[in-house]
Amino acid sequence: MIAELGRFLIALALIASLAQMALSWVGASQGGRSPYALAGRTASLAALLTSALGFALLIAAFIQSDFSIAYVAGHSHVDKPLFYKVTAAWGGHEGSMLLWCLILALFGYGLTRVGPAEPAFRARAVSLQGLLQTLFFAFLAFASNPFDRLDPAPLQGRDLNPILQDPALAIHPPLLYLGYVGLSAAFAIAAAGLIQKTSGRDIARALRPWALGAWASLTAGISLGAWWAYYELGWGGWWFWDPVENASFMPWLLGAALVHSAIATEKRGAFPGWTVFLALLAYVLSILGAFLVRSGVITSVHAFALDPERGVWILGMLGVSAVAGFGLFAVRAGSLGEGDGFEPTSREAFIGANNLLLAAAAGVVLVGTLYPLFVEMLGGAPVSVGPPYFDAAATPLLVLTLLLMPVAPFLPWSNGGAKPALEQMRAALLLVPVALAGGALIWFGAPVLAVVGGALGVWAMAGATMDIITSYPLAQTRALKFAAAGRAMAHAGVGFIALGAAADASRPPDVNSALARGESIRIAGSTLTLTEVRRADGPNYLADRATLAVSDGRTISPERRFYWAADQHTREVGLGSSITGDLYVSIGEARPREDGSAAYEIRAAFHPLVWMLGLGASLIVLGGFSALTAQVLTRRRREVQP
Amino acid sequence: MIKARKRLWVVLASAGVLVAAGVLAGFALRDAMTFFHSPAMVAESPPLPGQRIRVGGLVIEGSVERPASGGASFSVTDTVADIRITYAGSLPDLFREGQGIVAEGAFEETGLFVASRVLAKHDEAYMPPEVASALASAEAQGALPGSTGRDAWALGQARSAQGRT
Numbered sequence: 001m002i003a004e005l006g007r008f009l010i011a012l013a014l015i016a017s018l019a020q021m022a023l024s025w026v027g028a029s030q031g032g033r034s035p036y037a038l039a040g041r042t043a044s045l046a047a048l049l050t051s052a053l054g055f056a057l058l059i060a061a062f063i064q065s066d067f068s069i070a071y072v073a074g075h076s077h078v079d080k081p082l083f084y085k086v087t088a089a090w091g092g093h094e095g096s097m098l099l100w101c102l103i104l105a106l107f108g109y110g111l112t113r114v115g116p117a118e119p120a121f122r123a124r125a126v127s128l129q130g131l132l133q134t135l136f137f138a139f140l141a142f143a144s145n146p147f148d149r150l151d152p153a154p155l156q157g158r159d160l161n162p163i164l165q166d167p168a169l170a171i172h173p174p175l176l177y178l179g180y181v182g183l184s185a186a187f188a189i190a191a192a193g194l195i196q197k198t199s200g201r202d203i204a205r206a207l208r209p210w211a212l213g214a215w216a217s218l219t220a221g222i223s224l225g226a227w228w229a230y231y232e233l234g235w236g237g238w239w240f241w242d243p244v245e246n247a248s249f250m251p252w253l254l255g256a257a258l259v260h261s262a263i264a265t266e267k268r269g270a271f272p273g274w275t276v277f278l279a280l281l282a283y284v285l286s287i288l289g290a291f292l293v294r295s296g297v298i299t300s301v302h303a304f305a306l307d308p309e310r311g312v313w314i315l316g317m318l319g320v321s322a323v324a325g326f327g328l329f330a331v332r333a334g335s336l337g338e339g340d341g342f343e344p345t346s347r348e349a350f351i352g353a354n355n356l357l358l359a360a361a362a363g364v365v366l367v368g369t370l371y372p373l374f375v376e377m378l379g380g381a382p383v384s385v386g387p388p389y390f391d392a393a394a395t396p397l398l399v400l401t402l403l404l405m406p407v408a409p410f411l412p413w414s415n416g417g418a419k420p421a422l423e424q425m426r427a428a429l430l431l432v433p434v435a436l437a438g439g440a441l442i443w444f445g446a447p448v449l450a451v452v453g454g455a456l457g458v459w460a461m462a463g464a465t466m467d468i469i470t471s472y473p474l475a476q477t478r479a480l481k482f483a484a485a486g487r488a489m490a491h492a493g494v495g496f497i498a499l500g501a502a503a504d505a506s507r508p509p510d511v512n513s514a515l516a517r518g519e520s521i522r523i524a525g526s527t528l529t530l531t532e533v534r535r536a537d538g539p540n541y542l543a544d545r546a547t548l549a550v551s552d553g554r555t556i557s558p559e560r561r562f563y564w565a566a567d568q569h570t571r572e573v574g575l576g577s578s579i580t581g582d583l584y585v586s587i588g589e590a591r592p593r594e595d596g597s598a599a600y601e602i603r604a605a606f607h608p609l610v611w612m613l614g615l616g617a618s619l620i621v622l623g624g625f626s627a628l629t630a631q632v633l634t635r636r637r638r639e640v641q642p
Numbered sequence: 643m644i645k646a647r648k649r650l651w652v653v654l655a656s657a658g659v660l661v662a663a664g665v666l667a668g669f670a671l672r673d674a675m676t677f678f679h680s681p682a683m684v685a686e687s688p689p690l691p692g693q694r695i696r697v698g699g700l701v702i703e704g705s706v707e708r709p710a711s712g713g714a715s716f717s718v719t720d721t722v723a724d725i726r727i728t729y730a731g732s733l734p735d736l737f738r739e740g741q742g743i744v745a746e747g748a749f750e751e752t753g754l755f756v757a758s759r760v761l762a763k764h765d766e767a768y769m770p771p772e773v774a775s776a777l778a779s780a781e782a783q784g785a786l787p788g789s790t791g792r793d794a795w796a797l798g799q800a801r802s803a804q805g806r807t
Contacts, residue, residue, distance in 0.1 A: 234732075344651060356656050360663040367667055371675075382678035382775070384696060386746070389674030393667040512731050514712040569735040588732040593710045601712060601732045 002061045003069050006147035009054035010098075013105065014137035016047035020108060021130030024123045028196070032119025040126055041112040047133060048105040055102050058146055059089045068153035071095060071146040077159035077565040079540040087170035088160040093294060093310070094146035096173055100290075101140050103174075103181040104133045107210075111185060114635075116192070116206035124192035125185075125206075131324070132184050135317045143313045159565035162541065163232055172224040176248060179218025180286040183251060185210040186258065187283035187325060190276045194328040200272020200336035204265035207279055209631040211262060215255035216624025222248050223617035234571040234586040236510065236605045238613065241390040246369040247289030253362040254282040257355040259624070268413055269339035270348040273329075274355065276336060280325035285362070287318045292369065346416030350408035354401055361397040365390065395449065402456045402498055405491055406463020409471065424470055428462035453502030460495030464488045479637065482630035490623025496616030503581070503609035514591055514599040524606035526583060527551040533590075533600060540565060543572075546587045546600060550576055558587040581608035676746060680776030684749075685723035691751050697725050698744035698773040706739060718743065720773075722780040729757040736762040742773035 020043035027037025058071075062085045067073040075088045075095070090099045108129040115122040140146075163169075186207045193203035225245070230238040239245065258278045264270040295311025342348035368385045375383050406428065410421035422429070432455065468488035475481040511523050520529035528548045536545035536559060543561040550556060558574030569589075576583035588601025678696045679689060689695055699718035706716040715728040727745050737743060737760065747757035 234735075341649060344655075349652075352652065353655075353659075356659050360660060364663055364667045368671065371671065382696075384676050384678065385671065386674055386676055389667075389670045392670035392674065393663075396666060397663060512712055514710055571735060586732070589708075591708055591710045599710050603732050 002057050002064075002066060003147040003149055006054050006057045006061070007141075007145060009050045009057065010137065010141050010145065010147070013047045013050040013054065013101070014134065014141050016043045016050060017105070017108075017130050017133035017137050019043035019130075020047055021127050021134055024127035024130060028120045028123035028127055028192075032121070032123040037119065037123040037126075040123060040130070044105070044108045044112050044126060044130065047130075047137075048102075048109040051098070051102045051105045051137075055089070055098055058095060058098060059086055061147075062086060062089050065157065067155070067157050068149055068151070069146070070148045070150040073150050073154050073157045075160045076157040077540060078156065079565065080159060080165070081539055083167075084160060084165045084170070088164075090173045091160045091164050094140075094144045094148075096177070097136070097140050097144045098146050099174065100177050100181055101133065101136045103177050104129070104136055104184055107182060107185045108133055111188065114209075116189060116198075116202075118196075118198070118202070121192055121196050121198055121202075121206065124195055125188045128188040128191050128195075128324075129184065132188065132321065135320060139310075139313050139317060143310055156565070159540070159563065162561070162563035162566050162568050162570045165563075166228060166232055168224045168228045169232070172221055172228060174221075175217050175224060176221030179214050179216075179221050179255070180248070180251060180289065182210060182214025182217060183255060183279075183283040183286050186214065186279040187321070190279035191325050191328050194276065194332040194335070197332065197335040200265050200276060201269050203279075203336070204262040204272065204275050208259070208262045208266060209628055209635070211255060211258045211279065211282075212624055212628040212631060215252070215259050216621050216628065218248065218252050218255055219617060219624060220621045222252060223614070223621070226617075227614060230610070231573045231575065232570075234573055234603065236573075236584050236603075236607060238504075238610075241368075241387045243369050244293050246365050246390075247292045250362045250365050250369075251282050251286045251289060253358045253365070254278055254285060257358040257362075258282055259627070260351050261355045264348045264351045265339075268342070268348055269337065270342060271339065271352060271355075272336040273333050276333070277329055278355070278359075280329060284318065284322045284325060285366075287314065287321055290314055291318055340414065342414050343416035345411060345418040345421075347408055347411040347413050349416065350404055350411055353404055354408070357397045357401040357404075361394050361401075364393045364397065368393065399452060399456060402460055402494065405494065406460050406467070409463075409467045409487060409491075425463065425466055428459070428466045431462040432459055447505055450502040450506035453498050453505065457495045457497075457499030457502060460498060461492050464492035464495060467491065477633075477637075479630045479633035482626050482633065486623045486626030486628075486630060488623070489619045489626060493616040493619030493621075493623060496612045496619060498616075500609050500612030500616060503612065504607055507581075507608055508606055510603060510605040512601075512603050515602050516593065516597045516599045519599075521602065521604055523583070523604045524581075524608075526606075528556070528583070528585065528602075528604060530600065530602070531555075533587075533598075541570075544587070544590075544600075546574070546585075546602075548574065548585055548602075550583065554583075556583060556585050558585045560587050560589070577611065579611075581606060582610050678744075678776075680722075680773075680779070681718065681720045681725045682722040682776070682780055684725055688753070689749060691749050694746070694748050696744055696746045697727070697755055698742065699725065699776060700742055700773070701737070701739050703739045718745070720776045720780040725755050726753070727755045727757050727760075729760050731760075733760060734762045738762070742777075744773065 020040050023036050023043055024040030027034050027040050030036060061069050061072050062076050065076055065078045071092060071094045075092045076085055090096045108126060111122065111126050111129055115125050189207040189210065190203055226238040230236065261271060261275045261278060265272050265275040291311060291314040295314060368389050371385050372383050407421060407425065410424050468484065471484040472481065475484045508524050511521050513521050515521065515530040517530055517532060520527050528550055531547050531549050533544050533546045536543045541561040541563045543559050545557055545559045548556045554576050556574035556576045559572035561570045561572060563570065571586045574585040584605040584607055586603045590598040590600050593599050676694055676696050678698065681699050684697065699720045702717045702719050702724065706714060708714045713730040714733050715726065717724045717726050741762065744761045745755065745757035746759040747755055749755050
């Protein structure tokens with residue numbers, strides 16, 4: 001019954017999205033205040049409600065363990081804890097696609113409430129969001145229906161992949177999709193503005209809050225994914241330049257560029273064409289990401305299973321969105337207007353440089369990610385492009401970005417002038433040689449890049465501190481206070497990430513060993529002794545839990561689990577965290593020794609200052625939402641006193 | 643006119659950065675590409691010792707040795723030829739006999755492949771595309787499919803993966 005109702009709701013949501021697109025289009029053409037526009041809004045509410053109800057039904061099917069639904073049977077198990085039954089609703093392809101659609105519809109409805117101020121512009125944006133919804137709901141209904149039946153129904157499900165049964169990864173997809181799909185609203189607004197021949201400044205003003213919210217959520221989603229990879233995969237890495245990660249990193253880089261360029265376009269009318277183009281490109285790259293992750297064309301440790309048919313569908317949606325967006329841009333870019341020009345030492349110039357570098361970095365990542373595909377299509381030998389490429393090609397661009405970032409907030413708009421900025425920043429500038437010397441000393445013998453990264457991190461944090469000290473007292477309104485705080489927090493966050501990454505790059509080599517009880521290993525000045533290994537079974541797994549005593553009195557307890565439903569082992573890393581960093585221990589299988597005792601595979605590592613990465617990411621997210629709050633406050637004020 | 647001049651430096655600076663990024667990416671790509679070699683390819687023309695490559699195939703049943711001192715060694719096959727691989731780290735949890743894996747590393751003079759990374763997919767139904775096509779081409783050359791059900795299954799996977807391209 002749930003399955004039939006679910007299918008019906010998805011079909012309804014598809015029809016509602018179609019209606020939203022058509023009715024709002026007519027409404028926009030009639031000036032945005034016609035009954036058609038109102039009907040379009042109602043259709044968007046209908047799309048939101050039907051997809052939300054459909055999603056709730058899918059969760060209900062998981063809670064009931066209704067294995068007659070293929071998707072539930074493939075991703076659940078009666079023994080699984082309730083929390084993971086619920087989160088499994090978005091743990092696989094079909095369910096996560098339903099979530100994607102739900103968020104699209106949510107943003108569609110959002111546009112009808114708080115979209116662009118001008119009625120025709122708003123109705124047009126709602127219509128285009130309807131187009132994006134229609135594409136994805138059709139994909140869901142015809143090629144990825146989460147409510148497809150399985151006949152005969154199995155008695156037991158295959159369980160959610162055990163490594164996904166984790167709190168951080170449970171909330172990672174919703175945040176990630178808020179980011180990816182949130183960029184769709186920026187796309188719809190940019191394309192609608194082109195159709196309406198709206199000026200670049202007005203488009204930038206309308207899309208800024210959407211881009212900010214989406215980008216901040218994307219940041220949170222990616223960070224959670226990285227954190228999960230760090231403690232769950234057991235290799236201690238947090239970023240692997242895996243195609244799946246790159247798929248989210250490219251929209252992130254463009255989103256970061258967009259939230260900055262939109263400021264320059266809104267305030268000064270600078271590079272309007274570029275801002276609109278970025279808004280279109282960011283969402284197109286989000287869909288490209290979905291294609292890379294879901295079509296199986298690329299070898300990746302965590303791609304979804306191979307499915308060519310879905311790949312063709314997503315490629316089709318990618319084509320439609322790209323042709324519609326860029327076609328419009330080609331025809332209408334002339335109507336966006338031009339800025340007044342600016343000097344090399346102006347804030348526009350620095351924002352432009354930031355955009356250029358971030359976009360170039362996205363391009364470099366794109367080339368490395370797609371290169372193996374191209375080679376394969378041209379019939380070449382199978383090839384893979386690994387981390388050395390990305391490190392070598394993207395790092396210089398990001399280093400330059402970081403070098404310029406702290407200066408930009410001190411520069412005046414338009415005519416520019418470096419002198420006042422340099423004076424205001426003097427204290428920060430003095431820190432550079434100190435940081436360089438200190439960095440070199442602390443990481444003596446460390447990779448050059450680590451020292452450079454460390455110095456840049458200190459530079460960014462010093463700049464952000466100077467920024468908040470000078471700009472916050474000058475902020476007259478609450479909106480300006482939030483804006484100043486947001487900027488300083490996000491920039492300081494970038495600094496923390498640079499420092500954390502630099503520290504991690506200079507960490508001591510990992511230790512791999514096999515230990516029996518009572519034996520010990522040394523890492524980073526600590527001695528770890530395996531004191532005992534006990535059974536610690538959970539509701540749907542068996543587990544061995546090791547206890548290692550650290551020489552400073554702490555204990556670390558890594559686990560190795562066996563999930564019987566999926567017939568799979570996983571590792572729960574043991575972490576000993578302190579201000580200097582994490583002691584990181586994972587335990588593998590037992591090996592019999594000749595004397596009859598059992599030795600356990602132990603992998604130990606020390607990750608210095610790794611908490612800085614988490615702090616940095618949190619600061620960027622907070623900064624993004626603080627800037628969004630500033631936008632909302634400004635908008636409200638504008639509406640009250642027009 | 644002033645406007646045109648103001649725009650010129652923007653265009654020049656942008657072009658400069660993009661060209662630099664392109665050149666950088668080109669060189670990095672040349673150095674960082676890792677080619678995949680199937681066991682059959684290795685048997686035919688062995689890669690230079692020390693050259694960083696990827697190899698892959700099905701892990702041969704019973705070939706896995708896990709010395710008590712840590713690390714592991716095992717053999718992979720594409721049903722035409724085998725490669726012996728040794729790995730000092732801890733094998734991924736999804737590493738299993740009979741399953742397709744990819745290893746990254748280099749050959750030693752002795753013909754032993756020393757892996758610095760072993761990739762096994764977190765999904766039962768998954769076969770690395772390189773391994774799938776290596777198996778399919780081995781089959782096309784007339785090699786008999788292996789005797790175990792696992793191998794037959796893997797070849798079926800390989801065939802459907804080939805049909806895709």
